[in-house]
Amino acid sequence: MSEVRQRQTDGTSEIQNQNEPTKETGDNPESTKDEEGITDPDNMIDLNAASSLPQDTGKTTDVLDSALKDLTPRWRNWIIRGIFSWVMILGFGFIIYMGPLALVLLILMLQIKCFHEIITIGYQVYKSHDLPWFRTLSWYFLVTSNYFFFGESMIDYFGVLLSRPHFMQPFVTYHRFISFSLYVAGFVGFVFSLVKKHYLQQFTLFGWTHVTLLIVVTQSHLIMQNIFEGLIWFLVPVSMIICNDIWAYIFGFFFGKTPLIKLSPKKTWEGFLGGAFATVIFGIVLSNILMRWDFFVCPIEYSDELGTLSMECIRSHAFTSQEYNLKFMKVQMYPFTLHTIALSTFASIIGPFGGFFASGFKRAFKIKDFGDTIPGHGGLMDRFDCQFLMGAYVHVYFYSFIRVANPTKLLQNVLAMKAEDQLAFYNLLKQTLTSQGIVQEPPVEPPMQ
Amino acid sequence: MSEVRQRQTDGTSEIQNQNEPTKETGDNPESTKDEEGITDPDNMIDLNAASSLPQDTGKTTDVLDSALKDLTPRWRNWIIRGIFSWVMILGFGFIIYMGPLALVLLILMLQIKCFHEIITIGYQVYKSHDLPWFRTLSWYFLVTSNYFFFGESMIDYFGVLLSRPHFMQPFVTYHRFISFSLYVAGFVGFVFSLVKKHYLQQFTLFGWTHVTLLIVVTQSHLIMQNIFEGLIWFLVPVSMIICNDIWAYIFGFFFGKTPLIKLSPKKTWEGFLGGAFATVIFGIVLSNILMRWDFFVCPIEYSDELGTLSMECIRSHAFTSQEYNLKFMKVQMYPFTLHTIALSTFASIIGPFGGFFASGFKRAFKIKDFGDTIPGHGGLMDRFDCQFLMGAYVHVYFYSFIRVANPTKLLQNVLAMKAEDQLAFYNLLKQTLTSQGIVQEPPVEPPMQ
Incomplete structure (x- = not known):
């Protein structure tokens, strides 16, 4: 009987909750206004909890805030966003200068942060505060899957080098067995962690963790493999997405009139088309600049003679200038220039759907941003939503059209x-x-x- | 205002629902009794709907029912289960006699049915009846991922053969690109299918679909690849799981006293240990019988001379009798006999966790069985819960310890x-x-x- 009474009380208090707007959601009008129909006043899902996640408030350091205080919010957001875009671009440039291994490390760190952002939403919404052991487990799964994918890449690219120290040999030979055993240990741990009262939460979060791993970890390793095939396979696509974002924003800001898709009310057809046009041009220009250096076009290989990682190579076909016989003229260009068109087309037409997907996800869970990691931009996932899909595309494109047996x-x-x-x-x-x-x-x- | 009122009404009716036990759940006492604490009286999740899924009632054809009507339910269940176990074993034997391609086809069909069982639970619980387009999409994802995995296996094992007809060549060369494009089309379709009112349902079901694909489709293709490496790599592990199930059941039925794990109250330590012991013995005996025929130990390869699939080969090391020098005696045996011990250990210690996981899942969603496909056994997933994990283990084991460069x-x-x-x-x-x-x-x- 006490159970029934308790639940009755819950039900009533939830109904009261719905009548008076809660304070937590007050400063987040955009995300709560239009979908109240799916608020879930139940025991398992707590969408109000999601709004207590750290959200980007458009505020940043005091200095910057006071300098911008006289501007309208729209302009202030634009400027903060612009400043931190440049901070990111410059920081990124420095990492590239440091070389491909620094870049791989950066991606690993970003991937962990993205995982953290998504998993935190799941924790809040499905009220995992009673399940500390489960939270440990989901991080364990992150480590396990990174161990697996990292190992696969390393063995694929540096297998000979890795096998050289005697103690490393079993880790190379039995890599999949070790990874699988680690995963199964987590799986068994999950079964032992099941608590009667929380079955539904636990299975939901188990699924949540695995989908996050699929989206974030799997795809980030595809991106790392793109780096190993040559920095240009990473830099050009990443810049294309950023370029498309920025120019779609600029075109939309100045000429935006026609709404593009309901999911992202700020996006317009003018921004979409302007961004696409700018991205194609940008891709051609950027790739023709980068192709001048071997540093960008050579796959990373371990050179036995030098005893170090080598960024020199005999250029592959895509990066050697070719003569194309058109009907009325002869054109001299790099085949990669044609590939950039295939890449920029994807970046500007399909890429945004990664963003729309993320928008829909945020709306489903009533949050405005994935976090407040980058001022003016929101969480990392708010910025990288399209990068993952793009990275997967580049990987498949490379594998299908470029790769030759090595x-x-x-x-x-x-x-x-x-x-x-x-x-x-x-x-x-x-x-x-x-x-x-x-x-x-x-x-x-x-x-x- | 109308929205608030409507929700209020919902809330009230849900509370009434909780006070009077609903009729649908009446005939499913086991699953509703002990976890009422997590009933979700909300708009999105409807756990009562899950109990309207087709459940195994222990009834079967009229003839069998009338013949068994005087027995106690426990004995009746035992006999029905026994009969249909033999039906399955014999049917299975016939398929094996038909050859490996018939077997692969069988697994594909079982996989589709398993997908159907799991996805149907998601549809019921998250009330997808308003989302017909989404249901089409999740089947589309099933087709896409099967196309991808099938193609990968086929190209891996029969690449040369497949490339022979001229029109097939692009499908072989660009397989990953085609698969990726198909998947992305589904992804874009998902974004377009998003409906304001149903964001949360849709994203939940998107995740549900992908986890199901991960569990069912990915692992079933690992199992198919085991078949290609030689029927024994499929038959022995599958029989081990079945053997372990049956003997754990028999030992538990006759000697079961000590409960093993809360998740499956019927499972006992006596059954667990008896099953494990029987499985190790059984594995050694079965594999030593099967190893007499090349048909079971040879990988399936296309023979250019015969112009057909060949089940003959020069036996690999694991299947050639070796002399083992122990301290006090010499033993003549097949190395595979030692491998069976590694396999049966996993089958009887870790394998059951696949079942515990499935039990927990069923409890979370308040269902007794995944379906009513096999009388006395429940749904296919109720029988195959451990097979998937086992198949993945065998695949990794083979890859790590057996496979030599071909x-x-x-x-x-x-x-x-x-x-x-x-x-x-x-x-x-x-x-x-x-x-x-x-x-x-x-x-x-x-x-x-």
Whole structure:
């Protein structure tokens, strides 16, 4: 009986709650106004809790605030956003100067923060305060999946190097088994952590954690792999999304009239088209600047001779100037210039849907921003929503249209076999290539090199 | 105002609902009794709806029902379960006799049905009846992800064969790009399908769909790949889980006293230990029977000479009898026998956690079974909950401890390159192997074979 009474009380208090606007949601008018229909006055979901998340207030340091106090909020937001955009761009430039490994580290840190932002929303909405053990678990899953993906990338790109210290060998050979065991330990831990009263919360948060891992961790590792294939495969797409964001904002700010999509009422067709146009131009210009340096176009490989990571290479086809015979003229250009058009098209047409998705998500959970990490921009996820989708696209694009079998990696695979298998493979290859006329065996073998 | 009033009415009716036990949940006492604390009387979640899902009632055909009507429910359940276990085992045996491709098809069908069972629970609980377009979308995601994983496996195992018809070539070369484009189309479709009133439902179901894909589709494709590596890698683990289930049930039925875990009150320590013991013995016996035929131990490969799939091979190390020198005696056995111990240990210690997880899930959503597909057993997911985790384990185990670089696949990779790159690779390999003394080039090359 006491249970029923308690629930009755809950129900009543919730109804009262709905009649008087709560104070927490008061300073967040945009997100609460239009979807009150789905407020969930229940035991499990607490959408009001979400509005107690740290939100970007448009305020920043006192100095900046007092300097901007006479401006209208629209202009103030614009200026703060502009300043911190430049702070980010410059900081980012410095990291790139530090080299690809610093960049990978930066992405790892950003990924962890993005995970934190999303998972915190889940914690608030599904009231995880009774489940401290579960919170530990979801971070454990983050570590596990990062261990797995990092290991996969490292073994793929630096396998030979990693296997050199004797103690590292089992970690390379049994990487998947170790990762799987770690994950299963977490899975078993989750089952043990189940508490009768909280089953529904716990399974919901389990799902929440895994979808976040899928969106944030998986895709951030695709982005890291893009870096390993050459900095340009990372820099150009990332800049395209930023460029598209900025120019869509600028075009929208000055010429915006026609609303684009209900999900993001601030977005306009004028901004969308202006952004797309600017992005295509920008992509061509930026890539033609970056292509001048090997530093940007070479994949990162470990050089055995230098004993260090090498950023030099024989340029691949995409980055060597080619002559294109059009009907009426001959054009000299880099094939990569054509690839940038494929990339910028995606960045400006499909990319924004990452943003719309994030907008819808924020509306569903009645929050304005994912956090208050960057003044004027909101949380990291508010800025990176489109980057993840773009990174995945670049990865698939590279894999499908650019990647060629890498002789060095193939050789590594062969050398990993037993000596007799290596010999058998060599003979098989020789026989096949001879029969195809690719290898002509002269009667007397000339000494190699 | 009308909105507030409407919600008030909702609230009241929900409270009434809680006071009088609803009829739908009446025949499902086990799942509603002990967790009423988390009933969610709200707009979004409707746990009562879940109990309207088709549930296994322990009833089956009229003939069987009348024959069993004098027995106690416990015995009746036992007999129905036993009969349908044999029906499944025999049907399964027939499919295996039909060959590996029939088996893969069976798994695809089971996977679709499992997806259907889980997704239906989500539809009911989160009241998707207003979202017909979303339901189409989640099936679309199922098709897309199957297309992706199937293609990956097919290209991996039968790449050369698939590329032979000219029209198939782009599908092989651009498989990831096509799959990604299909997925992104669904993603964009999801964003367009967002309806203001239903954001929360829609995002929840989006997550639900993706977690289901992760659990069911991803893992079922790992299982299919196990089949390609040799039927034994599929049959032994699957039978182990079934064996463990059956013997844990039998031991528990006759000797069960000590409860094992709160999540599944029917499970006992006696059943758990008895099942584990039986599974280890069973695994050793079964694998030693199966290993007599090449049909079970050979990976499935396309034989160019026969022009068909081949189930013959030179046996790999694991399936060739070896002499083990123990301190006091010599033992002659197949290395795979040792692997079965690693497999059965996992099947009987970790495997059940797949079941506990499923139990917790069912309790969270207040259902007794995932469906009523198999009389006496409930839904397919009720039977396969542990199979997915086991399949993933076998896949990782095989990849980590068994797999050796496959010369045929390496050769395919080489032949996929341009002629000049093939030659370059050949020379690189020759040079490397010569320098290591593996290849000795005589001054006069003897004619090949």
